Amino acid sequence: MMRICKIPHSAPRLAVVAFAALGLAGCYDNGGDPKIQIGANPELPPLQQYLVPPIRIAKVVPWGQETPTVPQGLQVHALANGFEHPRSLYVLPNGDVLVVEGNGPEAPIHRPKDLVTGWVQWFAGAKGKGGNRITLLRDTNGDGIPDVRSVFLDHLNSPFGVALVGQDFYVANTDAIVRYPYQEGQTSITALGTKLTDLPGGPIDHHWTKSLLASPDGSKLYVGVGSNSNITENGIQAEYERAAVWEVDRASGAHRIFGSGLRNPTGLAWEPETRKLWAVVNERDEIGPDLVPDYLTSVRDGGFYGWPYSYYGQHLDPRVQPQRPDLVATAIAPDYALSSHVAPLGVVMYTGTDLPASYRGGAFVSEHGSWDRSPLNGYKVVFVPFSGGRPSGQAQDIVTGFLDANNQARGRPVGLAVDRSGGLLIADDLANVVWRVSSKGSKPQPDSAESK
Amino acid sequence: MTAHNLSRNAPDRMDLRFSGEPIHPILVSFPIAYFTAAFVTDLAYWRTAAVLWETFSDWLITAGLVMAGFAVIAFVVDLLRGKRSHTLAWPHAVGYALAVLLSLLNAFVHSRDGYTAVVPTGLTLSGAVVVILLITGWAGRALIARRREGADL
Numbered sequence: 206m207m208r209i210c211k212i213p214h215s216a217p218r219l220a221v222v223a224f225a226a227l228g229l230a231g232c233y234d235n236g237g238d239p240k241i242q243i244g245a246n247p248e249l250p251p252l253q254q255y256l257v258p259p260i261r262i263a264k265v266v267p268w269g270q271e272t273p274t275v276p277q278g279l280q281v282h283a284l285a286n287g288f289e290h291p292r293s294l295y296v297l298p299n300g301d302v303l304v305v306e307g308n309g310p311e312a313p314i315h316r317p318k319d320l321v322t323g324w325v326q327w328f329a330g331a332k333g334k335g336g337n338r339i340t341l342l343r344d345t346n347g348d349g350i351p352d353v354r355s356v357f358l359d360h361l362n363s364p365f366g367v368a369l370v371g372q373d374f375y376v377a378n379t380d381a382i383v384r385y386p387y388q389e390g391q392t393s394i395t396a397l398g399t400k401l402t403d404l405p406g407g408p409i410d411h412h413w414t415k416s417l418l419a420s421p422d423g424s425k426l427y428v429g430v431g432s433n434s435n436i437t438e439n440g441i442q443a444e445y446e447r448a449a450v451w452e453v454d455r456a457s458g459a460h461r462i463f464g465s466g467l468r469n470p471t472g473l474a475w476e477p478e479t480r481k482l483w484a485v486v487n488e489r490d491e492i493g494p495d496l497v498p499d500y501l502t503s504v505r506d507g508g509f510y511g512w513p514y515s516y517y518g519q520h521l522d523p524r525v526q527p528q529r530p531d532l533v534a535t536a537i538a539p540d541y542a543l544s545s546h547v548a549p550l551g552v553v554m555y556t557g558t559d560l561p562a563s564y565r566g567g568a569f570v571s572e573h574g575s576w577d578r579s580p581l582n583g584y585k586v587v588f589v590p591f592s593g594g595r596p597s598g599q600a601q602d603i604v605t606g607f608l609d610a611n612n613q614a615r616g617r618p619v620g621l622a623v624d625r626s627g628g629l630l631i632a633d634d635l636a637n638v639v640w641r642v643s644s645k646g647s648k649p650q651p652d653s654a655e656s657k
Numbered sequence: 658m659t660a661h662n663l664s665r666n667a668p669d670r671m672d673l674r675f676s677g678e679p680i681h682p683i684l685v686s687f688p689i690a691y692f693t694a695a696f697v698t699d700l701a702y703w704r705t706a707a708v709l710w711e712t713f714s715d716w717l718i719t720a721g722l723v724m725a726g727f728a729v730i731a732f733v734v735d736l737l738r739g740k741r742s743h744t745l746a747w748p749h750a751v752g753y754a755l756a757v758l759l760s761l762l763n764a765f766v767h768s769r770d771g772y773t774a775v776v777p778t779g780l781t782l783s784g785a786v787v788v789i790l791l792i793t794g795w796a797g798r799a800l801i802a803r804r805r806e807g808a809d810l
Contacts, residue, residue: 254773256765316712317719318768438770440708491770524771526706 236494289336308335366417380406390654547583559627752793
């Protein structure tokens, strides 16, 4: 584990005096108890500005023979491993599991700071080569270990979200949604894709993942498009149609902004009771260990959720100029805070039957884990209970152990999916594994080329 | 013909030279120019909030610090060779050291994201550095003038 303090140890005394004189001295405050920032009304401390933003990265160690930890009554095993940066998961109607392997495009160096950022990401193991492909897994004998494994689609461009509507399979690359013809039972697609629409991509492409979700009737695709910066440091022009959820018409490819001010909406899901759209969103950095809490929220049609001008309603961010009081006045506070810097990258509403009934109707959220907060936060999969279409209680830790006892990272959870037997699948992009969580003693049903 | 023979003033000016010119003063002019330019681009960012100007400031301050590092190396080499100590202009040394330290601090302030990378702390530091450089330049010139008049320092 590594920490960088505000003032380097070797700083000359004169510099220390200068720091102090400017009222900027003092080492980092540690983050508080994340529990007070979970739920509908998170405590929001005053914001801080730094000379060197806090960086705390967990050292990477292998899992060895160990696995993540689950509560009593559940079991977990590695479904498959050996992927190239698996980021998201999708289950086809016949039970085949798709593993989307990708990483961000090379970031341009615009400021001296970008040089440091690249090094920090490398140290955290976030620079792993992305496969730019989708791998298909099929378990034909129901032993929980896939016996068919094939490259489903290759030569993609930083893919993340995928969705199947009828016989149209959509891939959200970082710069476009591409449609491919799919026949049930197919283990690889060789047909050329057809572009449905461009998406905001490079050359900056700060938040590169594009999450994807089809509407229940299949007429629309919803796309989570992240901001092009932490807090508009690349200029407001670079944010055109970003930090938003797009609604794309599947027939024409035309799009409109469905929800905005959502800094990085990395996961989308339909709430099963009210059929409303929900998203997990990564909030801004560098204003303190407890600011700003990442969140899970319903996304209202036309709703504005603050970024970049404000957070949690009307809390202004002084780093954004010129401000937009007209927009801030309309900013909606998100529904459910997950606490700060946990980096939620996946969400799935559980409607399966394998896991205990208490999980039905609630949301599993994967928290990739913090890199700019001490103590570390996230690095687990949590469950948020729902009732009446709204979160109805404290989030519970469900899958933990991604950090070992010494706070070293063995894995980092990203994409979630529920397989046909009701097992919870978790992509781990650090260990390049897909984990499967199920009820103790339960057996997955075998997959075949046809859906049953 | 060696580089030393090219020196115009022998024998007490045997510091590091490039094409007959002493290297240290050449290097010193780079951070002075860069830090001053950074103040101008900071002013532009303050007035326009156009991120282009902030990016200029970031690189100018960083480049100024790099060139100041080379200038310090040349200065130390000259000191070690025992060729500079009695001609050392102390107001220069102290002024430049302060300007470089404040600029180092300023580089960290400028590494913030968004408007507060410049306004108000970054802009203030850039301005303070320019003031220090002006005073240092004036004091250095006054010192040289007094030496020429034969003042014993």
